Ligand SMILES: *[C@@H]1O[C@H](CO)[C@@H](O)[C@H](O)[C@H]1NC(C)=O
């Protein structure tokens with residue numbers, strides 16, 4: 001017979017062991033996108049832009065030959081740019097698809113995880129640009145969802161966070177200070193929806209979208225502070241996002257032991273809404289791209305809000321007119337990526 005005091009000791013010990021091995025994020029080396037092998041981990045998408053852009057997406061060999069991609073071994077970071085010297089015809093044809101640029105999709109796909117992108121620079125917020133860091137399963141859109149982490153168009157200065165799904169996924173009313181810091185623009189993640197919960201209206205293809213209120217989340221503000229760390233957490237229960245300035249990155253991110261509970265209010269959070277993650281999101285590839293014009297930046301409603309249109313509505317009646325004629329304004333339309341790390345939750 002075991003004296004009860006010993007049993008109690010055993011119980012206490014096993015509890016202690018259990019708490020030491022609490023659930024946590026771990027990082028597999030094959031999920032670190034960085035260093036000289038960075039570009040080997042992505043497919044270069046060369047088809048006509050699925051988002052309708054005035055863009056000529058390049059293969060890896062073409063991009064290399066035109067110096068649109070590169071790895072800086074001294075700084076240990078990767079560069080992805082666009083052509084900024086060629087004047088084009090604005091008439092899009094099969095042989096004049098638009099401005100040369102790059103769209104890469106991770107070879108690996110992910111269902112859930114903590115996606116941490118350490119960026120040094122993102123494409124400048126100039127007329128005609130539409131850069132994005134996002135996740136999607138390109139062949140199964142919108143059934144398997146889309147998560148736009150860092151994105152905007154033209155001269156905008158704040159990043160947008162957006163989910164696109166089929167019907168049946170909504171986010172909560174403007175979550176204000178209770179759950180997220182960004183400002184909700186639309187609540188129904190259904191890509192086809194034109195109405196949302198709470199009697200709201202929204203545009204078709206808008207999805208559920210929120211504008212970051214984090215300082216310098218996009219454009220020249222982001223670049224002038226040396227970029228930032230952009231994070232998306234996708235669990236069985238929610239999707240959350242954060243943006244951290246270079247000096248404000250949590251120590252547990254830098255040490256590769258991320259603990260999201262210590263990071264404060266996310267910029268974006270689906271909790272409190274009505275969306276079953278597993279029904280709407282699966283097998284996503286990460287994407288970095290920079291397109292021009294297209295179904296968002298090139299929409300006349302948005303194009304006509306730009307200073308480039310307003311200063312010369314005759315010459316630049318369309319977004320493609322401007323992008324074709326003004327290559328040099330895209331000298332700063334490039335990504336510099338220190339690393340992307342995708343953590344998985346271990347129980
Ligand atoms: C480059 O950066 C990655 C990600 O931070 C790191 O794993 C790798 O060791 C670095 N390589 C060098 C040569 O410093």
Ligand SMILES: *[C@@H]1O[C@H](CO)[C@@H](O)[C@H](O)[C@H]1NC(C)=O
Pocket residue numbers: 108109110137283
């Ligand atoms: C996702 O990746 C797995 C391997 O991890 C592969 O078996 C599967 O076919 C991929 N799914 C899609 C839709 O690409």
Ligand SMILES: *[C@@H]1O[C@H](CO)[C@@H](O)[C@H](O)[C@H]1NC(C)=O
Pocket residue numbers: 168169274
């Ligand atoms: C939440 O979504 C489910 C499944 O689409 C639906 O049956 C339910 O009515 C929704 N609840 C609310 C409060 O909108």
